[in-house]
Amino acid sequence: MNAPTQHPPAVRTTCAYCGVGCGVLAKPDGRGGAAITGDPEHPANFGRLCSKGSALGETLALDTRLLHPMRRGADSAMARTSWDDALDTVANGFADVIAKHGPDSVAFYLSGQLLTEDYYVANKLMKGFVGSANVDTNSRLCMASSVAGHRRAFGSDTVPGTYADLDQADLIVLVGSNAAWCHPVLYQRIIANKRARGATIVVIDPRRTASVEDDDLHLPVAPGMDTVLFSGLLVHLADTLALDDAYLEAHTTGLTEALVRAREIAPDIAATAAMTGVDAADIARFFALFRATERVVTCYSQGVNQSAQGTDKVNAIINCHLSTGRIGRPGMGPFSLTGQPNAMGGREVGGLANQLAAHMGFDAEAIDRVGRFWRAPNMARREGLKAVQLFEAIDRGEIKALWIMATNPAVSLPRADVVQEALRKLDLLVISENVISNDTVAAGAHVLLPAAAWGEKDGTVTNSERRISRQRAFLPLPGEAKPDWWSVAQVAQRMGFGDAFAYHSAAQVFREHAALSAFENDGRRDFDIGALADLSDEAFNALDPVQWPARAGKPATDTRFFADGHFFTPDGRARLIAPAMPALHEAPSPAFPLLLNTGRVRDQWHTMTRSGLSPRLGAHLPEPFVELHPDDAAAAGLKDGGFARITTTHGACILKVIVSAGQRRGSLFAPIHWSGETAATARVGALVAPVTDPFSGQPEAKATPAAIARVDYALRGFVLSRQPLTLSGDDWWARVAVRNGAGLLIASDEPASAWRGRAATLFGDGVELAEYLDAPRQSFRAAAFENGRLIGCLFVGPAEATPTWDAVKTLFEADALPDRQRRAVLSGRSTDGVADTGPIVCACFGVGLTSIRDAIESAAAISVDDIGRHLRAGTNCGSCLPELRKIVAGAKVGETV
Structure with missing residues (x-):
């Protein structure tokens, strides 16, 4: 008798996506994939995962992976090379540029997708040994204004609260945060509080997003006017004697200046309404709620941060909490929801160009302290170039060599076309990536270094509530992929800094990072994880999620900050900040209205x-x-x-x-x-x-x-293929992942007859091509078969009668089709009774709109809860619940007409 197949046990790790930092159980299947579920013991999510986290198992294939080092040759073509050659090229290239143009002629551009250990080693090399602070991160695009606002108000980049505050608050304000879609696990925690405790939710956003339920207060504030709204709130709190005078006297400074400015910006509710474009009655209701509710959490995200006045917006929010003493205690405080899985970890190690490691800045004392700890011969003495300015310097030719790790700036940065062209001007462009191709790679990398991806990485990340969690490897490193910290350390060694970069594991890097956080600290700095500095490799591997601060020799206590009213400013007092008068950086015009x-x-x-x-x-x-x-x-x-x-x-x-x-x-x-x-x-x-x-x-x-x-396009349709396809010319297309192949949704002005001519080219020679052309109606359909297997489909038709692909996609995703279905492919319908589920609403369980409407019309489901029981939709991450409520409401309206 054969022994039963042994499968590896589930590995506890952390999700690769947003800053919620959900725990994941990954159970490898022995074939390079894994079953993914939420970790019920992780305190960030207690077993919940959103649609993206639930689908992580679908993203583990190696088809798109960069698996070997590559270097551009004399003919400008990229070719596989050895790690030694690639690392020598990078080290010698950076050294040559530094020798010719100085240390500020080189730069690193990093990512919140990196692990803390990767981040730490890269910052140490650039800021301590190269001698430049030109190392920034794509986190500059999502949370830098929170950092600046925290430092102005608290003297440190400190997130005061924890996720538990969302369970205990009586009023939760979401500002510029579509949490239902962008932080769905936290949003469901907020909704649970609303259902169980009656918490009130106010959503402040120009759009009525999925985060707004029917009974929530929605304030559709005009773009850029958040500072006006919260200045008006501060004035209202002062005028209604709702300020906490004792707290203000004991623990803050700057009230007078902040309040004077607030009165200049928004002297009363009428002025606030006029500038924000929000109904005065709704503003009055919000102000009254904030005034009367002690336990208030104000969650804010990209709608606040991604602004030319983002820091002032952050401080306007913090002012309202400081002035009422609503900070540092359960169920209250300002709360920045970070976007990336390790944006917080990047902040801890100085990932931003204006920071040093361990939440230190570029003051002389901190520069000396970090330099002594690192035994660094060439500490950077001043702040470096921030992301946008960094790429402008590349465009001007001032930055000659750049190393990009785990990010795609040719897509994500402002003026992305200019960024892509600027990258082509570099003498040396090094990219550490786990994908073989993206827009940044296409700009003309000189060296590509294959990086470990999620599932292969080993290290730590820190989430929005300052909780450090392990990302553990549950898959082997494919090809010649390596961790990013290893690549950086190897380059550092080749540049002559070997003793300081002789790392053999992520655990060793983490111990050094933790030790630096405690070095000459004694409670004077917020970030301190000295209690973790002596972890053995075994203890690091087994590390449970832990929030900082975790000070050596100190008992673990409530990890909220500022409950004692002490802040990290020189005098220990928080600062209320007077914001600038808000204004759009550029107003609409007749040309751009x-x-x-x-x-x-x-x-x-x-x-x-x-x-x-x-x-x-x-x-x-x-x-x-x-x-x-x-x-x-x-x-x-x-x-x-x-x-x-x-x-x-x-x-x-x-x-x-x-x-x-x-x-x-x-x-x-x-x-x-x-x-x-x-x-x-x-x-x-x-x-x-x-x-x-x-x-x-x-x-x-x-x-x-x-x-x-x-x-206007004359025709629309789709292409399905077993092999990746790209259309050329003036066609509009969008690539969509489908099972067992690739899909393109298309629009075109070419006639149907021209698409008939393109069909054979798309699917290759030697295929059996079944075709249907109705030239007068501008309709063409083709199905390509190889050895009886459906390998491609092309459907185009007039824009007003666009062919849909749901049923065809179901046939295409099958490995083989019986003759009856093969003959029916061109009809666009299934012949075996498989229902067309319609556009997907619930991604977790693949539930489509047609299925939901059928359940409603048949009376099998007459409420959102019924839909969950009948179809499972909305029962996992809950991010589709707002859409389900709208569908149910629409059905009920139709019944009463």
Whole structure:
């Protein structure tokens, strides 16, 4: 009798996506994949995962991976090389540039996708040994304004609260945060509080997002006017005698200046309403709620941070909490929700150009302290260039060599087209990546270094509540991939800094990082994990999630900060900050009458190099789109489902149109995720102005003046193929992951007969091609078979009768088709009774709109809870619950008409 197959046990690790930092159980299947579930023992999520986390198992294939070092040859072609050759090329290249042009002629650009250990070694090399602070991170694009606001108010970059405050608050204010889509596990925690304890939710956002439930108060604040709203709140609190005078006297300074400025900005509710564009009665209700509710948590995210006045917005929020003493105690405080899995860890090690490691700045004492700890021969003496300025310096030729790790700036940065061209000017462009191709790689890398990916990495990340968790490897390193800390250490050794970079494990790096946090600290700095500095390798491997501070020799206590009223300023008092008068960096004009707001969607992540591999995630919103109000759509002659060209002074995109009454008049919303790799003309970063906050250096991504115009295509359709396809010419296309192949949604002005000529080219020679052409109706369909297997489909038809691909995609995803279904492929319908589920609503369980409506119409489900019981939709991460409620409400309206 054969012995039963032994499968490896589940490995406890941490999700690769947002700053919630959910614990994951990964159970390898022995074939390079893994079953992914939430870790019920992790305190960030208690077993819940969002749609993206649940689909991590679909992103582990090696098809798109960079598996070997590559170097550009004399013929400009990239070719495989050895690690020794690649590392020598990087080390010698950086050394040569430094010798010729000085240390400020080189730079690193890092990422919140890196582990803390990777971040630490890169910062140590650049700031301590190269001698330049030109090392910044894509976290500059998401949370730098929070850092600057914290440091101005608290004297340190300290997030005061914990996730437990969301369970205990009686009023939760979401500012510029679509938590239902961007932090869904936390959002469900907030909703649980609302259901169980009656907590009130206020959502402050120009858009009526999925985070707004019917009974929530929504304040559709005008772009850039958050400072006005919270200045008005501060004035209201003062005028109604709601300030905590004793707290202010004992623990703060700056009230007079902050209040004088607030009165200049928003002297009363009427003025606040006029400037914010929010109904005065709703503002009065919000102010009354804040005044009367002691336990208030104000959660804010990219809608606050990604602004030319982001730091002032952060401080305007913090002012209201400091002035009422609502900080540091259970259920209250300002709370920054970070975007990336290790944005916080990057802050801990000095990942930003204006920081040193362990939350230290560039004052003389800190420079000396870090230099002595590292035994660094060439400490950077001043702040480096922040992200936008860094790439502008590359464009001017001032930066000659750049090492990019785990990020895609040719998509994500403002003026992305200019960034891509600037990269081509470098004498040396080194990219550490785990994908073989993206828009940044396409800019012309000289050296590509294969990096470990999630599932292979080993180290730590820190989430939004300062909780350090382990990312553990549960898959072997594929090909010649290596951890990023190893690559940096190897280069450092080749540059002559071997003794300081003789690391043999992530645990060793972590111990040094923890020791630095405690070095000459004695409670004077917020970040201290000295209790972890002596962990053995075994203890590091077994480390449970832990919040900082974790001071050596000190008992573990409540990890909220500032309960004792002591802050990290020289006098121990918090600062209330007087913000500048708010104004848009550039107002709309007749040429550009709208404001472009960029952001994220529920089921994709950053530039889709990981999430874009999941068929499940690609089914919800498969195409790049622009959302606008019905009035603006009518003025531009646009219709829902059509196409439009969005133009700014920096670039243009063509996107699918979604008309929504939840969108603010005069504003456009477009997601950031699509790139040149995944769509024909949808790099939204190319449209964004390179305007930055004067304190944080964070770019404005929420208010770029824009114009919109209708674009008509004669035909629309789709292509399915077993092999990746790319269309050329003037066709519009968007790549979508499908099982067992690849899909393109397309739009074109070429006639159906021309597509007949292209079909054979798309699917290759030697295939059996079944075709249907109706030239008068401009309809063409083709199905390609090889040895009886369906290997490709091409459907195009008139735009007003676009062929849908749901049933065909189901047939295509099968490994083999019986003859009856083979003959029916061109009909676009299944012949075996398989239902067309319609557009996906619940990505966790693949539940489509048609299935939901069928359940409602059959009375099998008449409520959201019924849908959960009948179809499972909404029972995992809950991020589809707002959409389900709208569907149910729509059905009920239809019944009463």
